[in-house]
């Protein structure tokens with residue numbers, strides 16, 4: 001099963017109650033170590049939820065990994081959706097290596113995180129200015 005298929009099988013929207021739904025978007029991350037971690041979005045009233053990429057990053061960190069080889073997020077139709085600005089920044093801050101992460105931004109369209117964020121605010125050593 002490829003990365004996109006792993007995400008697609010998790011992208012099933014569930015409405016829990018009047019306030020919370022989850023799984024509208026699912027994400028899968030492949031690390032440089034070759035492991036795959038997945039996550040789903042949580043949408044809530046009052047903006048308390050988070051993106052699928054965010055929860056996939058959390059799963060990855062639980063296993064002590066933080067360098068991303070490739071990432072994809074999909075909607076419930078299995079279509080690739082680009083990461084939001086917050087998720088791009090999160091993945092970028094995890095490691096300078098992640099600037100080379102491959103992101104499927106639309107079906108069949110792949111960009112590096114660096115291409116999505118060409119003017120990084122951090123310097124080349126990864127230290128804040």
Ligand SMILES: [Zn+2]
Nearest residue numbers: 051084086087
């Ligand atoms: Zn996001």
